Amino acid sequence: MxxxxxxxxxxxxxxxxxxxxxxxxxxxxxxxxxxxxxxxxxxxxxxxxxxxxxxxxxxxxxxxxxxxxxxxxxxxxxxxxxxxxxxxxxxxxxxxxxxxxxxxxxxxxxxxxxxGEPQLALSALGGRLRFDALMQPGSALGTATDSRDVVYAGNGAAAAYEKVKAKGKVVVLERSDEVAPQERAEAAVAAGAKALIVVNDSAGALMECVGESTIPVATAHRDAGKTLIAMAKSGIVKLTVKQTQYTPFVYxxxxxxxxxxxxxxxxxxxTKSDLARIDARYYSATDGKLAEGYRSDFTLSPSFNIPESEWHPGTRTEWVTPGQVWREFHTQGVDGPLPWSMVSGDNTYTKGSTTRLNWFAPATRPGQSESFGVYNSRWQNYMTWNVQAWASASDNMRLGGYLPWGETPSHLQIFQGSTRIYDNPNSGDMQWEEVPGGNLPYRAVLDAERPGDVFRLSTRTHLVLVDRRGRGRSRSRNALAGRATCCADDARRGSEAVLFWSAGRRERLRPTRLRRRRSRRCRARCSSAPLDRAGVRGTGVPCLRHRPAEGVPVRVPELALEDLAGGVGGQDIEELHQAGVLVAVPLPNTSSVRVGVVFRGAAEARIGGDFHEPRYRPGT
Known part of the structure; x- marks a missing residue:
């Protein structure tokens, strides 16, 4: 060497x-x-x-x-x-x-x-005696708690059940090289067992694939399993079996x-007071399906981990080490043709804090997350754009959401002034393309669709991002434009509104331009009132209001109600339930402008997302 x-x-x-x-x-x-x-x-x-x-x-x-x-x-x-x-x-x-x-x-x-909570928890004598069990790949797992009799079945071969009444009971047996794992599981199922516990015959935890078993199959350590075998042979002690398919909490x-x-x-x-608490809510684009996800630590990058099964919709309490840099990803529809993935940016949490995180929440719109290797940037005369078309709403995460490449219509166009300089008919990215020199205005236009028979909401989105300084990023010093459909009925008729925002003087944000195009069915009216120093308690907010057709069920995105509760001022929330309102509210203590929608309609509202204005600092 x-x-x-x-x-x-x-x-x-x-x-x-x-x-x-x-x-x-x-x-x-x-x-x-x-x-x-x-x-x-x-x-x-x-x-x-x-x-x-x-x-x-x-x-x-x-x-x-x-x-x-x-x-x-x-x-x-x-x-x-x-x-x-x-x-x-x-x-x-x-x-x-x-x-x-x-x-x-x-x-x-x-x-x-x-x-997380044990997938299969075994206990006896009212919980005074507990056993660790390791679920085996290929075995079934539900969510239930049962107290059942226990029987012993030797090495688990089919012949071992000839003198054992295993129907409706938990079977305990000893691992042996003479009987294959799948054969043990099949014999227990054939005998009518409700669960199978295999005691290891050597040191360490036992992990063996059991094929596709219709009952829970788990393993126990060699020495601890001796007590289980003694219980099964005696036949006088019941075993409580608690199955937890999706853990209600994680650490x-x-x-x-x-x-x-x-x-x-x-x-x-x-202790719990040493950690940060996250109350996570997972919305679903369907009535409930298999999902997966994980929270990755980023002390070192890249991070290595394995996605874990989840069920959406659902809620979960999550405890995390404070001060750690975390990134999360979750995917819905993993067992279908169009898995929908959501990726967060970097997040840290303070000791003793409680944070609410919403995943896949309406309204879905294009977004940008710094977690992607390809991100909006410019180096000399080379520019990159990457806009994720299907990001969900969030008050405290920068989310990027996407579908499999090329599986749904997606079209990105980049304009320098009025000249189109790039056209990608397949996705929402432009990577390392040469552009004219100098700080010139650019405009990114993204159109994307996804099938309504798979996704209940947000089946089409249209976004315009304007970079007036040519820096190739959404956090431009000047205004960004977000385009949103006016209402469900008029979306099919081309009705839309475009809001342009820029930093106003005297510590308040003002609209610099509001352009409306409306059909006869969407009689919109607009009002604008200044906001106070905090940016959220003014007498009103710039808004575009319409009233959809009568008799249609009300659907109110949660994020919009939260924003409106602090920013509308004087307007009654119940009144907003009866109307469709597009609002833009500066968030307190940030440089972000939240665009939210309260609407009533059978179809979804589509919004442009969060637009950042670094020169504006509320309350300063």
């Missing part, structure tokens, strides 16, 4: 904390200097410390990750040594060896735990070790 600076690392299987538990040791020497002669490197697993991460309530580990990065002084970050390991569930305990501080570089190690916990891993106990046991 050539002389230089090296990092030596390894992962070693070790014994766990108990005789029937398995472990993994993470060993790393971030800095080894190789000069003229040989160098000795010792990675000692016996000195590794147990990672103890515990939630404030009973949980099971959903995902665990150990991730570290080594940066060498004077070298490009692309030469960094990075190693991330998402641990399989067959490891029970994780250990990390202590490290020394680097002299010629920077080292950081981060640990990540996702915890996303991280711990960073910058500089070095200390030679001390690596313990993280926060």
């Amino acid at each position: 050539a002389p230089g600076l090296y990092t030596v690392a390894g992962y070693l299987d070790v014994a766990g904390e108990k005789a029937d538990r398995s472990g993994l040791a993470v060993l790393v020497d971030p800095e080894t200097t190789l000069k003229d002669g040989p160098a000795n490197v010792v990675l000692d697993a016996s000195k590794a410390r147990l990672l103890q991460t515990q939630a404030p309530q009973r949980t099971e580990d959903r995902q665990r990750k150990v991730d570290f990065n080594v940066h060498y002084t004077g070298q490009d970050p692309y030469t960094d040594y990075r190693s991330a390991y998402v641990l399989p569930p067959t490891y029970d305990d994780v250990y990390v060896a202590p490290t020394e501080p680097m002299k010629h570089g920077e080292f950081v190690l981060t640990t990540r735990w996702r915890k 996303d916990l991280t711990r960073d070790y910058p500089g070095q891993v200390p030679n001390r106990a690596l313990v993280y046991k926060p």
Whole structure:
């Protein structure tokens, strides 16, 4: 090997904390200097410390990750040594060896735990006796709690059930190489069992695919399973089986070790008051379908994780480590032809705070999230645009939403002045295109559609973004324009409104231009009143109001009501239930303008989204 600076690392299987538990040791020497002669490197697993991460309530580990990065002084970050390991569930305990501080570089190690309610919780004697169980891939899982008799079925072969009455009961058996996992599950189903628990015959957690079983199949550790076997053989103790298909809460916990891993106990046991709480609500474009998602930590980028199953619509309480940079993604319709994905930007949460997050909430409109690798930018005379056509409404996240590329109509056009310089008939992006030099005005026009038989709301969107300084980004210093359809009936007749906003003087935002085109059916009237210093308590807001046809059910997007409650001033919310209102309200303590819609109609309202004006600072 050539002389230089090296990092030596390894992962070693070790014994766990108990005789029937398995472990993994993470060993790393971030800095080894190789000069003229040989160098000795010792990675000692016996000195590794147990990672103890515990939630404030009973949980099971959903995902665990150990991730570290080594940066060498004077070298490009692309030469960094990075190693991330998402641990399989067959490891029970994780250990990390202590490290020394680097002299010629920077080292950081981060640990990540996702915890949730146990998928299958086993207990007896009124909860005084509990057993950990690991669900097996391929087995069925519902949401129910039952108390059932327990029977013992030897090694689980079909012949073992000849003298066992397993119908309606929980079957406990011992793993054996003589019987395949799928054969064990099929025999239990054929005997009428309601659940199957397989006790491991060696140390560690057991994970085996059981095919497609119609009953829950889980495994128990070898030593703890001996008690289960004794219960089953006695036949006098009932076992309570609680199934939880989609956890009602999660804990996303991280711990960073910058500089070095200390030679001390690596313990993280926060209370709820030590964490940040998120009340998450997941809307659905349909009546309820399978979804997936995850919250990724971004101490190190990119982040490595595995999506977890979810059910939308639904609600969930989520606890996270404060101060950590998080990004989230969720996808609906994962089992259909048009999965709809939503990605957030970077978010951090403060200790003790409570935040409400809405996902896939109406009204859906184009948006832009900094989480995408392709983002609105300009370098010299090369410009990039990336507008996600199907972003949902949110008061505290910059969301980008998209459908599979090329599966639905999407058309992006870029204009410099009145000249079209780029035309993409397939998607909403323009990447690294050469544009005329100088700060010239640009305009991005996006049209997108999606089928109404799959998505109940927001089946068509039209957006115009104006960059008057030619910087190729939506956060331009000057005004951005958002175009929204006036109402459901007039959307088919081409009726629309265009609002242009710019920074006004005397700490208030003013409309610089309002253009209306309306059909005879949409008799719109407009009013404009100044806002106060806070930007939300004025006597009115610029609005375009229309009254849809009578007899149509009222649909009110939640975000609009929240905005209007603080910004309309003097207008009764009940009155707004009876009308369609397009409003633009500066959000307090931000430089954002929220465009919201309260409407009544069988079709959806479409809006342009959030437009940022950095020169405007409410309350300053």
